Amino acid sequence: MLEIKDLHASVEGNEILKGISLSIKKGEIHAVMGPNGSGKSTLAKILSGHPSYEVTGGEILFEGKNLLDLEAEERSLAGIFMGFQYPVEVPGVNNAEFLRMAFNARRVKADEEEMDPLDFDELLSEKMKMLKMENKYKERSLNDGFSGGEKKKNEILQMAILEPKLAILDETDSGLDIDALRIVAEGVNSLRNDNNALILITHYQRLLDYIKPDFVHVIHQGKIVKSGDKALALELESQGYDWVTT
Amino acid sequence: MTDTLVESSAESAFLDLHKKLLEQGRSALAELQVTALSRFEELGFPHSKHEMYTFVNTKGLVATSFSLPDGSASVSEDFVASHIYPDCKDQCLVFIDGVFDRGLSRCEGVNSNLMPLSEADEEVKAYLSETAENENDVFASLSTAFCDEGLVFKVEANTQISGTVQILFVSTGNTAGSVMHTPRIVWQLGKLSEIKVIEKFVGTEGGYFINSVQDWLLAEGAGVSYTQVQMDSIGSWHFSKVRVYLNRNARFHSSNASSGNQLARHHYEVRLKEEGSEIRLNGVSVLDDKEQVHNFVRIHHEAPQCISHQHFKNIVNGHARSSFDGTVIVCQGAQLTSADQLVNNLMLSNDCHANNKPNLMIFADDVKCTHGVTVGQIDEGQWFYLQTRGLSAKAAKELLTRSFAKSIIETIEFPEVVEELNDTLLKKLEARND
Ligand SMILES: Nc1ncnc2c1ncn2[C@@H]1O[C@H](COP(=O)(O)OP(=O)(O)O)[C@@H](O)[C@H]1O
Ligand SMILES: [Mg+2]
Numbered sequence: 001m002l003e004i005k006d007l008h009a010s011v012e013g014n015e016i017l018k019g020i021s022l023s024i025k026k027g028e029i030h031a032v033m034g035p036n037g038s039g040k041s042t043l044a045k046i047l048s049g050h051p052s053y054e055v056t057g058g059e060i061l062f063e064g065k066n067l068l069d070l071e072a073e074e075r076s077l078a079g080i081f082m083g084f085q086y087p088v089e090v091p092g093v094n095n096a097e098f099l100r101m102a103f104n105a106r107r108v109k110a111d112e113e114e115m116d117p118l119d120f121d122e123l124l125s126e127k128m129k130m131l132k133m134e135n136k137y138k139e140r141s142l143n144d145g146f147s148g149g150e151k152k153k154n155e156i157l158q159m160a161i162l163e164p165k166l167a168i169l170d171e172t173d174s175g176l177d178i179d180a181l182r183i184v185a186e187g188v189n190s191l192r193n194d195n196n197a198l199i200l201i202t203h204y205q206r207l208l209d210y211i212k213p214d215f216v217h218v219i220h221q222g223k224i225v226k227s228g229d230k231a232l233a234l235e236l237e238s239q240g241y242d243w244v245t246t
Numbered sequence: 247m248t249d250t251l252v253e254s255s256a257e258s259a260f261l262d263l264h265k266k267l268l269e270q271g272r273s274a275l276a277e278l279q280v281t282a283l284s285r286f287e288e289l290g291f292p293h294s295k296h297e298m299y300t301f302v303n304t305k306g307l308v309a310t311s312f313s314l315p316d317g318s319a320s321v322s323e324d325f326v327a328s329h330i331y332p333d334c335k336d337q338c339l340v341f342i343d344g345v346f347d348r349g350l351s352r353c354e355g356v357n358s359n360l361m362p363l364s365e366a367d368e369e370v371k372a373y374l375s376e377t378a379e380n381e382n383d384v385f386a387s388l389s390t391a392f393c394d395e396g397l398v399f400k401v402e403a404n405t406q407i408s409g410t411v412q413i414l415f416v417s418t419g420n421t422a423g424s425v426m427h428t429p430r431i432v433w434q435l436g437k438l439s440e441i442k443v444i445e446k447f448v449g450t451e452g453g454y455f456i457n458s459v460q461d462w463l464l465a466e467g468a469g470v471s472y473t474q475v476q477m478d479s480i481g482s483w484h485f486s487k488v489r490v491y492l493n494r495n496a497r498f499h500s501s502n503a504s505s506g507n508q509l510a511r512h513h514y515e516v517r518l519k520e521e522g523s524e525i526r527l528n529g530v531s532v533l534d535d536k537e538q539v540h541n542f543v544r545i546h547h548e549a550p551q552c553i554s555h556q557h558f559k560n561i562v563n564g565h566a567r568s569s570f571d572g573t574v575i576v577c578q579g580a581q582l583t584s585a586d587q588l589v590n591n592l593m594l595s596n597d598c599h600a601n602n603k604p605n606l607m608i609f610a611d612d613v614k615c616t617h618g619v620t621v622g623q624i625d626e627g628q629w630f631y632l633q634t635r636g637l638s639a640k641a642a643k644e645l646l647t648r649s650f651a652k653s654i655i656e657t658i659e660f661p662e663v664v665e666e667l668n669d670t671l672l673k674k675l676e677a678r679n680d
Contacts (some may be wrong), residue, residue, distance in 0.1 A: 049633075050630060051630070071633070071638065071639070072630060072633040072634050073633045073634075073636055073637060073638050073642075075634075076633070076634055076635055076636035077636050083635055085630070086632075088626045088627045088628050088631040088632070089628075090631065090632070090646070090649070090655060091649070092646075092648075092649030092650060092652050093645055093646070093649045094630075098632075098635075098645075101637060101641075101645070102636050102637065103633040103637075105636040105637060105641075106636055109636075120316045141649075158635060161295075162635070162636070178670070238677075
């Protein structure tokens with residue numbers, strides 16, 4: 001599904017990713033771990049099409065097509081979803097209306113009819129229930145004044161509505177208490193099937209108790225320095241990042 | 247030096263024009279006109295550093311040679327009808343070229359509230375001559391000097407005007423020679439009376455200068471909801487002065503939505519004269535090409551325990567210009583004043599301008615006053631975020647632009663107006679971004 005080959009990228013002239021290769025197949029979950037500043041979010045932003053990051057080498061293929069040719073909007077419509085480490089507050093844009101716009105943009109792309117507001121409201125209520133989100137978050141402005149935990153839940157809500165083929169969740173677990181973490185993880189698990197894939201970026205192995213990865217990769221200074229299975233995450237937890245970075 | 251020469255000839259052009267006006271016969275407001283004209287001469291047109299016109303370049307306007315309206319304008323009933331809000335269809339006063347047109351108006355329900363300005367009671371007459379003598383805005387003086395007749399809208403004590411009253415100002419342009427229109431309305435609100443008013447300004451074509459003055463005199467406990475929609479033709483000038491006097495516990499809530507023209511300027515002069523009175527001024531303008539809207543606000547807190555609230559938002563694109571020049575003056579003794587003032591500008595192009603001069607002058611010690619200005623572009627982070635959810639760059643920008651204006655537009659209590667603003671005002675930006 002996703003093929004990253006020797007990816008080099010820089011921001012404002014500084015090289016941050018120094019040759020990342022990663023291959024992800026349908027149905028797989030890959031965890032990407034690593035110390036702060038190692039380039040995890042940079043990788044996520046490049047996958048989602050952020051204009052500030054310049055790819056200076058390598059390539060990314062998504063379902064066989066060159067992903068780097070696509071704008072952020074096109075990547076989203078093609079089925080890529082990035083859950084932001086820091087979801088953006090957008091005052092004045094109604095959360096429910098925004099979700100409906102995003103949902104219908106997908107439908108229009110697929111030559112389907114737009115869903116009317118009432119039907120969409122039902123769908124939204126159902127997804128919010130799954131994430132134990134209060135109804136008032138429908139009427140609030142998008143992420144505006146949400147707590148850290150509610151923002152992360154709102155990201156997963158968007159994922160649940162958009163049903164992406166490939167989701168990249170950037171530290172969705174950070175800032176969540178254990179109850180919220182469980183709810184979010186259950187939500188993510190319920191969206192899994194054999195046709196989609198997940199990249200879980202995390203700093204802590206705790207999340208991986210709830211969402212079980214098939215592969216674990218450790219990034220350090222813009223390179224994948226170690227790959228393995230779930231056991232690698234546990235080992236990291238007990239030994240600390242120094243174990244792989246020195 | 248050159249400035250002075252240009253301006254003095256500009257003033258004499260208007261003085262000559264005024265002689266022609268007098269030759270046409272004696273106006274019912276002749277005395278007031280003379281007072282205003284001499285005040286106009288004393289004040290003179292603003293030079294480039296005039297404190298009331300810091301951001302407004304009036305050179306092109308005052309250098310234009312104006313002729314007197316010849317009264318031949320005709321506006322079709324269909325045109326008028328197309329600008330009347332459905333809820334106001336039985337209560338709409340129509341002004342053509344600044345003159346009240348009873349034939350086109352639908353005023354059965356409010357007939358008894360209307361009176362020619364020349365027949366106003368002594369109190370209003372005294373007020374008019376006093377304000378004409380002390381007028382501080384030269385364009386308001388000019389308006390009064392050329393105003394042959396105005397209208398008094400009087401609401402008796404303890405009376406609530408049912409429904410909403412619309413005032414429709416239609417200006418016809420004159421491509422051969424520009425004309426100045428000088429509508430004048432005095433709103434006299436008795437104790438505990440109430441009224442809701444929507445005003446709409448439209449033109450059939452460019453080549454006119456609508457220079458209006460309105461006075462709102464609110465007795466104790468009176469309440470006003472006032473919505474103005476400025477949608478003049480692009481090749482026109484629009485100046486308005488709104489003077490509001492508030493007595494004890496009176497409330498005046500105003501929203502202005504402007505689409506601009508080659509030069510639009512709104513001047514608000516507000517006096518909170520007695521305890522417990524409250525003013526809210528909201529404004530939104532959406533400007534493109536070379537459109538301009540300038541807001542000039544002076545709020546005088548003259549008594550304790552009064553509230554003033556101002557929030558203006560401008561969306562500026564193309565080569566458009568907006569400005570805000572606002573001062574809240576808290577007089578000595580006006581304790582426990584609560585005043586806030588906020589201006590937000592959203593700049594959509596590199597060639598647009600937004601100038602801001604917020605100001606507080608406080609002569610009392612126990613007050614709560616705030617002011618702030620923001621000038622910003624579309625937030626890149628927000629824009630990107632929306633695009634990652636599948637919205638096109640254009641749709642995402644529109645959504646952010648709309649949501650910027652929304653907080654003001656939503657304060658307008660008339661759904662028909664809100665809908666119209668969403669349709670016309672914001673649509674013009676979308677067309678532009680295609
Ligand atoms: N927009 C940016 N401008 C400048 N430097 C950046 C930017 N984004 C990331 N960096 C730098 O790139 C490196 C990797 O950052 P990031 O990808 O956010 O790391 P991680 O998510 O692993 O903590 C850091 O040194 C960070 O300072
Ligand atoms: Mg990060």
